[in-house]
Amino acid sequence: MADTRTTGIPSKVTQGSQTKGGIGESTLRPDGILKVTGEFAYSSDMWHEDMLWGQILRSTVAHAEIVSIDTSEALATSGVYAVLTYEDLPTEVKNYGLEIQDTPVLAHGKVRHHGEPVALVAADHPETARRAAAKIKVEYKELPVITDEASATAPDAVLVHENRDDHHSGHVPHPNIVHRQPIIRGDVAKARERADVIVEGEYTFGMQDQAFLGPESGLAVPSEDGGVDLYVATQWLHSDLKQIAPVLGLPEDKVRMTLSGVGGAFGGREDLSMQIHACLLALRTGKPVKIVYNRFESFFGHVHRHPAKLYYEHGATKDGKLTHMKCKIVLDGGAYASASPAVVGNASSLSVGPYVIDDVDIEAIALYSNNPPCGAMRGFGAVQACFAYEAQMDKLADKLGMDRVEFRRLNAMEQGTIMPTGQPVDSPAPVAELLRRIKAMPLPPERQWESSEGADVRQLPGGLSNTTHGEGVVRGVGYAVGIKNVGFSEGFDDYSTAKVRMEVIAGEPVATVHTAMAEVGQGGVTVHAQIARTELGVHQVTIHPADTQVGSAGSTSASRQTYVTGGAVKNACELVREKVLEIGRRKMGTYHPAWATAELLLEGGKVVTDGGEVLADIVDVLEDEVVELEEEWRHRPTEAFDLTTGQGNGHVQYSFAAHRAVVEVDTELGLVKVIELACAQDVGKALNPLSVIGQIQGGTTQGLGVAVMEEIIVDPKTAKVRNPSFTDYLIPTILDTPTIPVDVLELADQHAPYGLRGIGEAPTLSSTPAVLAAIRNATGLELNKTPVRPEHLTGS
Amino acid sequence: MRVNFTVNGRKQEADDVWEGESLLYVLRERMGLPGSKNACEQGECGSCTVRLDGVPVCSCLVAAGQVEGREVVTVEGLADFAKNRSCGGHEGGACGTSLQEAQGWSAKGTDSQTGEGGISPHATLAPIQQAFIDAGAVQCGFCTPGLLVASDELLERNPNPSDADIREALSGNLCRCTGYEKIMDAVRLAAARQSEPEGV
Structure with missing residues (x-):
């Protein structure tokens, strides 16, 4: 298609339109060169002279009283500098947690899940530390394990946490329920009478691991003022800081945190891992201490995606209109609360999906159990719900004899739809359009594996295992669409902070952007530089390392950073621009009348009028003056959901994606090959199109993993994790991953900076149910559980 | 134990070295070469x-003593x-930056679209x-360092790989972020650039 954009100077110049490398361009990552040369310093690459290695001893059982801990042999080991247990914690603050401080830094009297930290060792070699930790003798007296809703809420159930006094304990029906959120709207009983068809379903979503590749790690360096400098991979520096400092008994300004290279996150770094442990060992020994988990430990060292049971009932009239929905969603939060309350909020408020249903009766709960703690993972709450409601949509369409996509389009929400929480959707919600686009994409050709030389097994189910040459292989196609909230919801003060500096360096205007945003791979640093170029009209932008010397940026999660910290950077740049123009007016106002009369912009290193006339070089305006300011920025406030009706304007923004999956299934061996997984998503405004597509493809692939291979398997009798390794917990390889065509829609949300929409999570939602639907389409099986395993397809 | 070997052309x-030490550990902790990453340490990623x-x-699966x-x-x-390979595998002076290359580079200036010196x-x-x-x-x-080494080796033995060839060659390298599509693009791009005639 020809480029229809005008060239040259248009009659009306808008800020940023004339500066290269601004928003909307696919500029390249500022950390790209370091990352391809191996020089980028990840948290596990940190090194300090004289540093020690820390090791954590973890519980070998899921639920037990600790009878005794004997550290004497470990302490006597040559090369060991310290062994710490609960008894060594320096203050009265011995727990941490994101919302509820229920997680012990080190186990006290009891362990509540397999792999809970019990003791710490610091030694001069990692192997010495490991061997010393193995010499610590812990005597456990095992307790019965809580593993599901029935065992958690039985009349004689052992309480995972006795004496709860958190802010949810007053309204939950049982102390083993972290949080419960009902949502009631309309009259389900009455609406049900209008239904010509009713569909019920029970769905099981397995426990997924974030499986970021960079293991939890960091380096704590004790400082002369009695404080500590911590270099760590995390998603939210200031949230860590708030939890770390009280345990150490230090004021927050004596715990100086710097983000080191983060090897992926996906929610798994929202909770603390080794941060406090490394600081405790460093402060105790007076030496720098590095902790690096191996993959085995990583599976125990972070929270996972909540496994869930979902019970749904939907009704529809014979002309295809949804009448009502009832559901109960039971999320297993495991031993500690982590993000469970927020996951419950999302699961309940998004349980209807992107559809119009006026009459609903919804309940979501999260359990305390002795399973591994679960918390944040990409799309949380919404992912589990989407898997279930999309299966329901297919069942309803089939029962009505309607096309599955057309049935969805008929019931699709749009701008103006009222959510079950009573919140109106006040920006574009192009659900029907996304479905139309995904269906209109050309289907991949049949039997692509066939050639004149026979079958290329690499493209068949079973792949290089050479299990089929096409016999027993059938194709299926499936569709799904989802809705995710963007940003922190339910009244949370979800702000960010940006510090922007503008000055002349070596004869050029240079902007420096300093935020505490955790760059975890998503490309926030790229976008911040683009925003600064657009708003300040400069080429040179320096991204300052993220640390706690600037205000909080909030978390790199909930698809929020481009919206919120991007918004903060934009806001700070606008204020800096005003200051630069003030300086210009002061110094040069008499040179040209336009200084006083025209709207002035910064473009290409110059001050220009909105008519494109150049008034001055920024270099001459600033000379040796430096403009710098730090400002907090907030999106529109949200409200808590009512605890009995679930009503409230709880969400900031909604994000939508739709998928079409094409699969081929070897029905004899139960093997699945996903041939193509196409996605259409509305992104509001693609600030960096290359990165947007990368996010969509990455999220899509994590959804594919859940559909056909990913699950942490927990023994139901012992609550012990059975597969904590990449040998046993499988994530998609490049052979498992199909082509992922992406169709990006840009419908501006007028409430958001540049009209953008948070995009990171939505593609993780609909990917899984689309693949499931395609496998059902190929096999005719019901398949109500993730992941689909061979035995589910062969029936044996 | 003492181990003598060559790393990146240097003795x-x-x-x-402890008997259980891996080549990965020696590279990362002894040689100051942390570019090779420690994501699973069991040969899966x-x-x-x-x-x-x-x-x-996978250097995590190679005992340090094996590299003697x-x-x-x-x-x-x-x-x-890669540079040594492109000029016929000769080590040393013959492969320096040519005058033409150097002039081409300096002419591009220091415009910083990526924030630190190079869209070029x-x-x-x-x-x-x-x-x-x-x-x-x-x-x-x-995952990038491992994927780069594996992709470079693929293009060395197969300058014009099919998509199936690329997927097969990189099937031992896990990536959790990208969904692999852009990695496919990168290998195709490198192959295409490699097949362009010199000087274009």
Whole structure:
């Protein structure tokens, strides 16, 4: 298609339109060169002279009283500098947690899940530390394990946490329920009478691991003022800081945190891992201490995606209109609360999906159990719900004899739809359009594996295992669409902070952007530089390392950073621009009348009028003056959901994606090959199109993993994790991953900076149910559980 | 135990190597070469892929003692390795920056679209490294070093790989961020650039 954009100077110049490398361009990552040369310093690459290695001893059982801990042999080991247990914690603050401080830094009297930290060792070699930790003798007296809703809420159930006094304990029906959120709207009983068809379903979503590749790690360096400098991979520096400092008994300004290279996150770094442990060992020994988990430990060292049971009932009239929905969603939060309350909020408020249903009766709960703690993972709450409601949509369409996509389009929400929480959707919600686009994409050709030389097994189910040459292989196609909230919801003060500096360096205007945003791979640093170029009209932008010397940026999660910290950077740049123009007016106002009369912009290193006339070089305006300011920025406030009706304007923004999956299934061996997984998503405004597509493809692939291979398997009798390794917990390889065509829609949300929409999570939602639907389409099986395993397809 | 071997063309000696120590540990903790990554340490993820006498291996699975007298190339040496290969494998002076190359580079100036000096091809990157940046194949980047070493080896033995060839060659390298599409693009891009006639 020809480029229809005008060239040259248009009659009306808008800020940023004339500066290269601004928003909307696919500029390249500022950390790209370091990352391809191996020089980028990840948290596990940190090194300090004289540093020690820390090791954590973890519980070998899921639920037990600790009878005794004997550290004497470990302490006597040559090369060991310290062994710490609960008894060594320096203050009265011995727990941490994101919302509820229920997680012990080190186990006290009891362990509540397999792999809970019990003791710490610091030694001069990692192997010495490991061997010393193995010499610590812990005597456990095992307790019965809580593993599901029935065992958690039985009349004689052992309480995972006795004496709860958190802010949810007053309204939950049982102390083993972290949080419960009902949502009631309309009259389900009455609406049900209008239904010509009713569909019920029970769905099981397995426990997924974030499986970021960079293991939890960091380096704590004790400082002369009695404080500590911590270099760590995390998603939210200031949230860590708030939890770390009280345990150490230090004021927050004596715990100086710097983000080191983060090897992926996906929610798994929202909770603390080794941060406090490394600081405790460093402060105790007076030496720098590095902790690096191996993959085995990583599976125990972070929270996972909540496994869930979902019970749904939907009704529809014979002309295809949804009448009502009832559901109960039971999320297993495991031993500690982590993000469970927020996951419950999302699961309940998004349980209807992107559809119009006026009459609903919804309940979501999260359990305390002795399973591994679960918390944040990409799309949380919404992912589990989407898997279930999309299966329901297919069942309803089939029962009505309607096309599955057309049935969805008929019931699709749009701008103006009222959510079950009573919140109106006040920006574009192009659900029907996304479905139309995904269906209109050309289907991949049949039997692509066939050639004149026979079958290329690499493209068949079973792949290089050479299990089929096409016999027993059938194709299926499936569709799904989802809705995710963007940003922190339910009244949370979800702000960010940006510090922007503008000055002349070596004869050029240079902007420096300093935020505490955790760059975890998503490309926030790229976008911040683009925003600064657009708003300040400069080429040179320096991204300052993220640390706690600037205000909080909030978390790199909930698809929020481009919206919120991007918004903060934009806001700070606008204020800096005003200051630069003030300086210009002061110094040069008499040179040209336009200084006083025209709207002035910064473009290409110059001050220009909105008519494109150049008034001055920024270099001459600033000379040796430096403009710098730090400002907090907030999106529109949200409200808590009512605890009995679930009503409230709880969400900031909604994000939508739709998928079409094409699969081929070897029905004899139960093997699945996903041939193509196409996605259409509305992104509001693609600030960096290359990165947007990368996010969509990455999220899509994590959804594919859940559909056909990913699950942490927990023994139901012992609550012990059975597969904590990449040998046993499988994530998609490049052979498992199909082509992922992406169709990006840009419908501006007028409430958001540049009209953008948070995009990171939505593609993780609909990917899984689309693949499931395609496998059902190929096999005719019901398949109500993730992941689909061979035995589910062969029936044996 | 003492181990003598060559890393990125340089003779190295590691003393007091413990019997259980992996090549990965020696590279990261003794040689100051942390580019090879430690994502699983059991040969499943490929993040620690290096060339051992030319063969791509997971350095976490190679005992340090096994590399005695052998040649190792890591991501840190990939640019030089690729450069030596492109001028016929001669080590040393013959492969310096040509005058023409140097002039071409300086003429591009220091415009900083990426915030630190280069939308223009970086002078010291291997073609596969530049292709990973250009194609958007790098997100968190933790899998990148291993993928670069594996991709470079693929293009060395198969300059014009099919998509199925690329997927097969890279099937031992896990990436959690990208969904692999941009990695496919990067390898295709490097292959296409490699097949362009000199000077175009």
